[in-house]
Amino acid sequence: MKITIVAGARPNFIKIAPIIKAIEKKQREGNTISYRLVHTGQHYDKNLSDTFFEELNIPHPDANLEVKSGSQSVQTAAIMIAFEQELIKNPSDLVLVVGDVNSTMACAIVAKKLNIKVAHVEAGIRSGDMTMPEEINRIVTDSITDYFFTTSTSASQNLIQYGANPNNIHFVGNVMIDTLYQNLDRISAPSFWNEFQLNKGNYIILTLHRPANVDEEHSLIQLLKGIDEMIGNKKIIFPIHPRTKAILGENDLALRNTVLVEPQGYLNFMFLIKNCFAVITDSGGISEETTVLGIPCFTMRDNTERPETQTVGTNTLVGTSLENLKKLFAEFLQNGQRPAGIPELWDGKASERIIEILLTK
Incomplete structure (x- = not known):
């Protein structure tokens, strides 16, 4: 064959x-x-x-x-x-x-x-x-x-x-x-791990690239500032998609907790996911990997083609509203991670x- x-x-x-x-x-x-x-x-x-x-x-x-x-x-x-x-x-x-x-x-x-x-x-x-x-x-x-x-x-x-x-x-x-x-x-820490004083559980991973979240410059900036403010004393590592980076342009975001880094290779990115406190994303695939790794994931979309990551796994669908994200993230901080498992096969x-x-x- x-x-x-x-x-x-x-x-x-x-x-x-x-x-x-x-x-x-x-x-x-x-x-x-x-x-x-x-x-x-x-x-x-x-x-x-x-x-x-x-x-x-x-x-x-x-x-x-x-x-x-x-x-x-x-x-x-x-x-x-x-x-x-x-x-x-x-x-x-x-x-x-x-x-x-x-x-x-x-x-x-x-x-x-x-x-x-x-x-x-x-x-x-x-x-x-x-x-x-x-x-x-x-x-x-x-x-x-x-x-x-x-x-x-x-x-x-x-x-x-x-x-x-x-x-x-x-x-x-x-x-x-x-x-x-x-x-x-084989996963390994990225080169900036020590530079940004990262440790297991002291940072959030953020990824954004879908049009509903990034295509309008003002809304994107407000979203990033809102996420930055709600995190408290944890860092946010944001491997920025080229499309998102182009939309932000030369804006000075003045973000206190957020660190923008280049897109990461697979082994470095999986290391970051495995050792983070939580993930905020609009990706579908990342919610599968967080499910298996047991990492809380907040997906900023109105729908998902991977419902098993919600019903069985660690994924929470929050929509594209910053206010809804803040509400659900606060509930997570208060109540802890809900019980979750790994989908069949x-x-x-x-x-x-x-x-x-x-x-x-």
């Missing part, structure tokens, strides 16, 4: 790393299976991408389509044009896509039009919010996928409700958690299950 694995953005690398390891394990056991790694270049920072390959032991891509950024339509079209040529030159039995970025949808469409089967890892997750480009990518990808690999039973149920064949839906667990478990003994073996299943197809 020849598999083309597609990665387009930073979270994709985290998801494909254990899949590649699972394939290589099967190769060593004598199975006839091979892969070709294609990086679409949808998100590309040379230093950060190179760091990810090294940190996660991912081989450098066999092809980089170098599509770079652009509007939703321009970027999707560029990926489709380049990926079609890639597949014509390098035929495949199966295209494996992960997550919900533009590359996920674009490459799935190209594969199906070339009569190549598609496997979607992290299939079936839904936020119900059609203003999110990712939600459209999820729905379109799942409408043409052949093999669905889900992180939860609720994601599997979503697919059944959408009309997917139950025989093609496989609840396997969460590949992001595979990567977390495989690297927990988030055990570090999802990737092995995926490859086992694909070898039977």
